[in-house]
Structures are given as structure tokens and as C-alpha cells.
Amino acid sequence: MLQVVPVPAFSDNYIWLVHDEASSETAVVDPGDAAPALAEAERRGWTITQVWNTHHHWDHSGGNLAVKEATGCTVAGPATEDIPGCDVALSEGSELRIGDHRGRVIDIPGHTAGHVALVFEEAGVAFVGDTMFAMGCGKVFEGTPQQMHRSLQRIAELREDVKLYCGHEYTLSNARFAAHAEPGSSAIAERLARVEQMRADGQITLPTTVGEERATNPFVRSSDWQEFARLRAAKDSFRS
Ligand code: ZN
Numbered sequence: 266m267l268q269v270v271p272v273p274a275f276s277d278n279y280i281w282l283v284h285d286e287a288s289s290e291t292a293v294v295d296p297g298d299a300a301p302a303l304a305e306a307e308r309r310g311w312t313i314t315q316v317w318n319t320h321h322h323w324d325h326s327g328g329n330l331a332v333k334e335a336t337g338c339t340v341a342g343p344a345t346e347d348i349p350g351c352d353v354a355l356s357e358g359s360e361l362r363i364g365d366h367r368g369r370v371i372d373i374p375g376h377t378a379g380h381v382a383l384v385f386e387e388a389g390v391a392f393v394g395d396t397m398f399a400m401g402c403g404k405v406f407e408g409t410p411q412q413m414h415r416s417l418q419r420i421a422e423l424r425e426d427v428k429l430y431c432g433h434e435y436t437l438s439n440a441r442f443a444a445h446a447e448p449g450s451s452a453i454a455e456r457l458a459r460v461e462q463m464r465a466d467g468q469i470t471l472p473t474t475v476g477e478e479r480a481t482n483p484f485v486r487s488s489d490w491q492e493f494a495r496l497r498a499a500k501d502s503f504r505s
């Protein structure tokens with residue numbers, strides 16, 4: 266069992282602590298800010314042994330050096346990106362380990378050119394950074410819409426019960442856009458209502474699952490990259 270715990274950071278980021286009880290190892294995914302991640306680990310009596318980055322943006326890697334300095338941990342991140350303190354270069358097919366759990370790396374370019382996903386399929390968890398969000402996806406900053414569409418498809422091809430841990434709490438705004446994009450979908454309407462209630466109650470809406478995203482994420486459901494590109498442009502100018 267891998268225990269995964271959210272650490273809210275900045276206005277809407279999530280840093281994820283990943284703890285393996287058997288080995289008492291702890292990894293931290295995308296520590297944009299070191300202080301809240303170190304504080305939460307300390308509160309739980311966990312020692313961070315690894316940093317894993319999905320991409321280079323400062324809100325995901327800005328705390329790397331401070332975490333490394335405080336703990337002596339190793340830092341793993343995308344091979345082709347500028348990752349502070351990087352010790353282990355990750356790319357398609359790389360293996361990650363925490364205790365006896367093995368994860369694999371898949372390249373999911375689009376948001377950034379070297380963005381990776383960290384997939385622990387047996388444990389049923391995957392870290393997808395800013396590529397897929399619950400009911401939405403990241404902006405295409407460094408790649409092409411073709412790449413982003415393909416990257417979302419690769420995540421959506423994982424086992425349907427795999428839990429997806431995303432980099433931001435964008436679900437409510439994504440759900441409103443999804444309801445606008447697919448007005449006939451009762452699955453989306455129901456999930457929008459659920460998400461509105463969760464946010465009103467101050468709850469985190471993550472993780473999501475591969476199955477839920479296949480059913481309610483218009484970007485995942487788009488049939489080709491052209492339709493994906495139209496949706497992405499529409500979302501960029503959508504005011505909910
Ligand atoms: Zn980003």
C-alpha cells in the first residue's frame with residue numbers, strides 16, 4: 266500500500282507526499298514550496314527520501330533545493346528539463362522505486378516539452394502534474410495540441426481504477442466548462458453538482474480516477490487533436 270497525502274501550496278497547487286509504510290520511505294511529488302511539504306512530513310513523523318518532479322515549472326520544483334538541503338534526499342525529474350538539484354534523469358521507460366513499489370515513467374509532452382507522468386500501476390496511483398486535471402487539462406505551453414491530445418490518451422489508457430493525482434485544484438472551473446462543452450451529458454452534470462458541494466464544504470476534489478476522466482473529461486473524450494485544440498482554445502476564453 267502506498268499512502269498518498271495532499272499538501273496544499275500557494276493558491277491552488279497540490280504537493281503530494283507518498284509514503285511506503287514497510288520501508289518507511291517517503292517521496293514528495295512536485296514540491297513547489299518546501300516549507301509546507303517538510304512541515305506535513307514532520308507532523309506525520311515521515312522522512313523525505315526522494316523528490317519526484319513531473320515538470321520544471323517553479324510552482325512544482327521551486328522547493329527542490331530546500332527539501333534536498335533539509336533531508337539529503339535525491340531528486341528525480343524530466344531528463345530534458347532544467348530541474349533544480351536533479352540527480353536522476355527521468356524519461357520514457359525509466360523506473361522509480363519506493364520501498365518494494367516500482368513505478369514507470371511515461372513521456373507526456375504538451376504542457377511542457379519534457380513533462381512526465383509517474384505511474385505505479387500495481388499500487389493504482391499515477392502522478393500527472395499539469396497535463397491532466399480532474400475534468401480538464403493543462404495549457405499547452407511548450408508542445409503542440411497533437412502532443413497534448415496523445416499525452417491525455419496515454420493517461421486515459423491506464424487501468425480505469427488507477428487514481429490520478431494532479432498538480433492543481435482546478436476541478437470546479439473545469440466542471441463548469443465541461444458542462445458547457447457537453448450539455449447533454451448527465452455524468453458531467455452530476456459530477457459538477459458533486460464538485461460544487463465538495464468545494465462549498467472546503468474539500469479537496471482529488472484524486473480522480475482514469476474511469477471518471479474517461480466519462481466526464483471533454484479533453485480526454487475529444488476524438489482527435491483538432492477537436493482537442495478547439496476545446497482547449499474555447500476553455501482559454503471561457504468565463505464561468
Ligand atoms: Zn505547470
Ligand code: FE
Pocket residue numbers: 322324325395432433
Ligand atoms: Fe502548475
